[in-house]
Amino acid sequence: MTDPRLARLDAQVDFLKEADKLKSVLRATPLIDGSRRENSAEHSWHICLHAMVLADQAAPDVSIDRVIRMLLLHDIVEIDAGDAPIHGDVDHAAMAAKEAAAARRLFGLLPGDQGVDFLALWEEFEAAETPDAQFAKAIDRFQSPVINLENGGGSWVEYKVTLDQLDTRVGKPINRGAPGLWSWLRPRLADFFDKHMRKQAG
Amino acid sequence: MTDPRLARLDAQVDFLKEADKLKSVLRATPLIDGSRRENSAEHSWHICLHAMVLADQAAPDVSIDRVIRMLLLHDIVEIDAGDAPIHGDVDHAAMAAKEAAAARRLFGLLPGDQGVDFLALWEEFEAAETPDAQFAKAIDRFQSPVINLENGGGSWVEYKVTLDQLDTRVGKPINRGAPGLWSWLRPRLADFFDKHMRKQAG
Ligand SMILES: [Ca+2]
Numbered sequence: 001m002t003d004p005r006l007a008r009l010d011a012q013v014d015f016l017k018e019a020d021k022l023k024s025v026l027r028a029t030p031l032i033d034g035s036r037r038e039n040s041a042e043h044s045w046h047i048c049l050h051a052m053v054l055a056d057q058a059a060p061d062v063s064i065d066r067v068i069r070m071l072l073l074h075d076i077v078e079i080d081a082g083d084a085p086i087h088g089d090v091d092h093a094a095m096a097a098k099e100a101a102a103a104r105r106l107f108g109l110l111p112g113d114q115g116v117d118f119l120a121l122w123e124e125f126e127a128a129e130t131p132d133a134q135f136a137k138a139i140d141r142f143q144s145p146v147i148n149l150e151n152g153g154g155s156w157v158e159y160k161v162t163l164d165q166l167d168t169r170v171g172k173p174i175n176r177g178a179p180g181l182w183s184w185l186r187p188r189l190a191d192f193f194d195k196h197m198r199k200q201a202g
Numbered sequence: 203m204t205d206p207r208l209a210r211l212d213a214q215v216d217f218l219k220e221a222d223k224l225k226s227v228l229r230a231t232p233l234i235d236g237s238r239r240e241n242s243a244e245h246s247w248h249i250c251l252h253a254m255v256l257a258d259q260a261a262p263d264v265s266i267d268r269v270i271r272m273l274l275l276h277d278i279v280e281i282d283a284g285d286a287p288i289h290g291d292v293d294h295a296a297m298a299a300k301e302a303a304a305a306r307r308l309f310g311l312l313p314g315d316q317g318v319d320f321l322a323l324w325e326e327f328e329a330a331e332t333p334d335a336q337f338a339k340a341i342d343r344f345q346s347p348v349i350n351l352e353n354g355g356g357s358w359v360e361y362k363v364t365l366d367q368l369d370t371r372v373g374k375p376i377n378r379g380a381p382g383l384w385s386w387l388r389p390r391l392a393d394f395f396d397k398h399m400r401k402q403a404g
Contacts, residue, residue, distance in 0.1 A: 005382075006386065009256075009259075009382070009383075009386050012255050012256060013348060013386075015255060016251065016252055016256075016348070017234060017348065017352060019248065019251055020233060020234040020349070021235070023233055023244045023248075024233070024235065024237065031225055031226065032219060033222075033223070033226065035226065038225065039244060041243075041244035041248065042224075042243035042247065044247045045224075045244065045247035045250070046221065046222065046225075046243065048250065048270075049218065049221055049274050052271060053214050053217060053218055053312070053316070054214060054218075056210075057211075065270070065271075068250075068267070068274070069254060069267075069270070072247065072250055072251050072270075073251075073254075110255070114255070143218075146215060146218070146219065147222070150219060180207075180211070181211075184208065184211050184215075
């Protein structure tokens with residue numbers, strides 16, 4: 001008979017080995033130094049660090065530790081489903097179905113109780129209805145524009161993004177979960193688009 | 203006069219932009235698929251996920267959320283000091299001095315109160331005296347051997363590592379903070395070295 005505690009650890013390590021593949025999923029956004037595109041694993045680290053540093057931008061009922069756990073998990077589905085660039089031409093219903101299947105397969109590698117917990121945390125993030133999930137979403141949306149401002153527009157140039165589109169795709173979720181971050185970011189975006197992205201809009 | 207809340211956010215964003223550089227610090231360990239070397243940012247994400255998944259391997263007085271915060275921060279000093287491979291020929295006193303200076307500079311970018319907190323958490327990790335820090339260190343040491351077992355020895359081959367050296371450099375810290383992980387890992391290491399690393403030892 002297998003020791004159930006050892007079988008549990010085997011399953012946990014299998015999940016952690018599978019998770020290594022997130023390091024090879026590339027996002028639309030470059031690194032700040034422009035040397036290459038960001039991958040979803042290092043992105044996940046960076047936004048967890050954002051949540052920790054920007055904690056005082058959250059509503060008082062937000063648990064930053066739960067937000068960090070959500071953000072550690074939130075992109076793992078991309079191992080199967082790939083990254084859907086926020087400014088890309090994506091079939092959102094098809095993508096949601098693909099991600100839900102990915103979540104079932106990947107979190108299904110874990111011991112049963114833990115798989116259920118992780119799946120619930122991922123679904124809470126996706127639904128964006130709780131204060132924790134809304135702050136997590138705001139943080140996730142805040143990081144890429146800051147990077148793009150630093151390197152000449154980054155993915156905005158490639159995807160021909162307008163300021164109006166940013167107000168909807170980025171502004172709404174940031175403003176909902178972390179209004180102070182949107183107050184900080186919005187004038188910087190307006191200034192950048194005014195100075196550097198005019199040609200594109202015209 | 204500058205609004206002090208805005209100055210605070212400026213400093214926080216400056217720190218987060220500087221942290222982006224951790225994505226360009228390469229470690230000795232490859233990815234599991236062997237395609238390239240791992241960087242310290244994606245490594246940090248991966249071990250935070252390890253801490254979350256392997257929480258039941260921690261002593262009862264360990265706070266996993268504090269461990270995750272420690273692990274989010276623990277490698278940031280490498281932006282200035284570089285990665286010191288565990289099996290490399292490193293002057294430990296010189297490296298510790300370099301890392302302490304890096305911690306002062308990098309955490310010094312944050313608002314004062316937050317910089318003090320982050321520095322204290324990093325120092326607690328380094329000192330490895332509290333239960334949280336000892337579990338964090340164990341998790342940090344556990345991930346690379348699992349990767350090396352998956353890809354033909356990885357950095358052990360390059361650094362001509364022996365099983366005795368692993369018992370000291372990896373076994374001791376893992377066994378101190380997470381003895382169940384060492385019980386799982388040790389027979390797998392012995393088996394691997396017996397089968398694949400004999401030539402190297404002789
Ligand atoms: Ca994302």
